[in-house]
Amino acid sequence: MHITLRQLAVFTEVLKSGSTTQASVVLSLSQSAVSAALADLEGQLGVKVFDRVGKRLVINEHGRLLYPKALAMLEQVGEIEQLFCHGAAALRIAASSTIGNYILPEMIGRYWKGFLDSQLELNVSNSQDVIAAVADLRVDLGLIEGPYHTRELVTQPWLEDELVVFAAPDDPLTQLPLTLEALANAPWILREPGSGTREVLEQLLLVHMPQFQLVMELGNSEAIKHAVRHGIGISCLSRRVVDEQLISGALVELKVPLPPLMRTLYLIHHRQKHISNALERFLSYCTL
Template identity: 75%
Template sequence: MHITLRQVEVFTEVLKSGSTTQASQVLALSQSAVSAALADLETQLGVQLFDRVGKRLVLNEHGRLLYPRAVGLLEQAGEIEQLFKEDNGAIRLFASSTIGNYLLPGMIAAYRRDFPALPLELSVGNSQDAINAVADFRVDIGLIEGPCHEPDILSEPWLEDELVVFAAPDAALLQQPITLESLAAAPWILRERGSGTREIVDYLLLSHLPQFQLGMELGNSEAIKHAVRHGMGISCLSRRVITDLLEAGTLVEVNVPLPRLTRTLYRIHHRQKHVSKALQRFLAYCRE
């Protein structure tokens, strides 16, 4: 059976209009095309939907059975058309932890104020997790804390971010001049391997030290900043992560003898992924 929406539409319009002539005018089809579509539908179903009384078409028991279902089917088809005209598909994002926990909440809130009903799914992990999710098409787009070198993934600069070294106010490091040697002697509390923050800290900061003492690795920035606050070592994270504790005085920034530590945050998507209008609209909020 190959019933078409056009045949169903012709049936409902003939019923409403009362004749194939009137229906053809409404549907902008020839009368013969309307008659043929109705005849094809009846052939597909194996029943007559109208009794032919002279030149009149009178709905019979089969037509009455079909009509409410036909109307429901056309309404659903119209909803599908409208859905994609407005491009309201669900957006699936994967963000590395700093971005997902500290940057995106405000951006998503602004987006939600204007589009409260649009579905949006956010997953948070480290940068490698985000890259894997994009590569496997489990998400539409990724937001990560360093460049991506996978050949099948397009990586575009998104935002600039500043990294700062920080310590507890009474840290031993702060009782002496800050040098590369004193930084090397301090215990460092760092993100895990695979984290975008760890990759950048290794490159921009730790590579300049004669050596460094790894105190511990922790899987999220919240754990790190509170470990530092309790005097367990020093660390380097995005300024966005520790702004509240710097302002409260429970952490202090360490001025290191190196150029300003900045990094680029990146937006990634698969080369074969179509970036929809809905996704472009959300990314505009992210840029703002």
């Protein structure tokens, strides 16, 4: 068997691009050369890696098995090419909203000061979207706000984070002895389903208030803070998200009659993802 790096590069690019035509443009090859390389690869393997549906190529079970290994091989070759260069590999990171907006910027700043030639792409979305991106190998690393266990992903604890319930300074709850009944009767503004914050909040707090009043769901923590500040309701977010407003007095923490609402943040990567030197270097900066 003599599988070539070009054949693997053609395979991965056809998968990403969706067609031999687009792959030929990206790889600066003729379409016939791309088709020939793909046919040679399938001949070497003895199986088809794409199903032909009309003029479309649709990845099959053999292609899905090959893709992460081909990607890892090409990344390792890229590292060999960079061994004697000062430039760093480009990293693709996906993070849930709280992490991407309020925790990672400081870490990325420290990382870039040490490696000015580095390239880093950061995508911020909710935890379910981050998990999907890691599972599909669209990113090198994911950072999420709750545990996620599946055979194809490696999940490891990262940081501890505290959630706090908060209200506007003139909210009546700030003047009352706070009970779970009073909290359940208050109007709540929460993150959307699929958010890591929402998922953990349901496990730690809302389970004690099965009849709580949900008046609004928002997909953005900043929007929630503004809604609470204008008296629409109360909410619960990471202390890191509301710390400045609590210090300034724009928002007031409500002391919940429960143990501290603590959660663990997690790092995730695909089990078959090659952990490059650049990624290991970035991870060394992911501490507070």
